[in-house]
Amino acid sequence: MMFADLIDAEDFRERLVALGIDVPAGAEPDECARLAAQQHARSAVPGLPALVAELETQAGVMQPEVRESLARYLRPAVG
Template sequence: MMIADLIDGEDFRNRLVALGIRIPEGACPETCARMALLKHVEVGVPGLQDLVRELSEQTDVMLPSVRQALERYLLPGLR
């Protein structure tokens, strides 16, 4: 049996923090996505578009709250 690691809110936050986006610990996926988009609009975030593209291909192993935040804020905001 194969067990997949789910992309949860903390994993989502950690991936954004690794790109240099300051996000408070315990922030919900919606807050993470909004803060990432704001930072991208203000100064740009190298690697954010690549991360969003990668995550959008993994929605089958993503918690619904992360998928909704990605689809509501980052996918439309980065087009």
């Protein structure tokens, strides 16, 4: 039986860091999403809207706290 990889807090953080967003190691999903939204508001982060859209298509394999943080902070930030 094959198991899908879940998108957990560390995966979420790593994807944001790959876009150049400064997120401290060990940050919880809410902190990651909040920091990303703040940075995007100051100066648009290239690739962030595409990442949000991609992650939303993977909601079924996303841990609930990551999904909630995405909806709470990043969806409103990227419109």
